[in-house]
Amino acid sequence: MGSHDEFLRIGEAVVREAGGYLRANLGQGAETSYKGAVDLVTPFDVGAQEILVGRLSAAFPTHGFLAEEGLARRGSSDCRWIIDPLDGTTNYAHAFPVFSVSVALECGGRPVLGWVYDPMREELFRAEAGRGAFLNGAPVRVSEVADLGKSLLATGFPYDLRTSPVNNLSHWDKFIVRAQAIRRCGSAALDLAYVACGRFDGFWELKLKPWDMAAGALLVAEAGGRVNALDGGSFALDSPGIVASNGLIQDAMLRVLGLDGNERG
16 A cells, blocks of 8 residues: 555655646646636646646555546545645636645545645645644744734635625625735645745635645644634535634634624535
């Protein structure tokens, strides 16, 4: 099945390879297709996924896979790779250089490893369950900001923003007058990685998928932060939303989210 060190070595190598492929093809102007009104997919999402799944399945043939571009495959072992080959597709399609590769390994139903790679800045975030969170090999910790009014937050908006009233706009309205500022970068995995290393103090978002959150949630937890489902309950990969922070502002964030009973994801 493979050892922890083998998972680390091969996982890092394939994440870097996929990121390098995306970096090399940024701005190539390939035709995009749509999974919804604004939900894009490019040939490079598919190409990066083929790199990741091909290399990992060759190295670990008994492992299962769950990946954004239509792959859900059970393995004969209890390990599963959860993959977002290109988190930030809309950015990428517009040659806006903010995107990431997100890969997590789950064994026995528990996340054990996670990577979020920003190939444009050559920043590789790594989380190991029980062993910490790292940026390019150096340990990282969440911020020490304890006042929501002094915090820098991040969020995103769901792809059905135009058609669903559950669209995060009322939460944005409430946070924008309570936080120091909010950023919307377009890659949930990077947002979570930035919470883990203290660049953001908190993050919330609705209607995410397991591949959006798996690696990033582990990063935040291993960096000393706190992660909840959007309703304040325990977080799980099938939770319809996430609230993550340095832990010090978590309760304040949950109180703000509780002000509106119509948007629970």
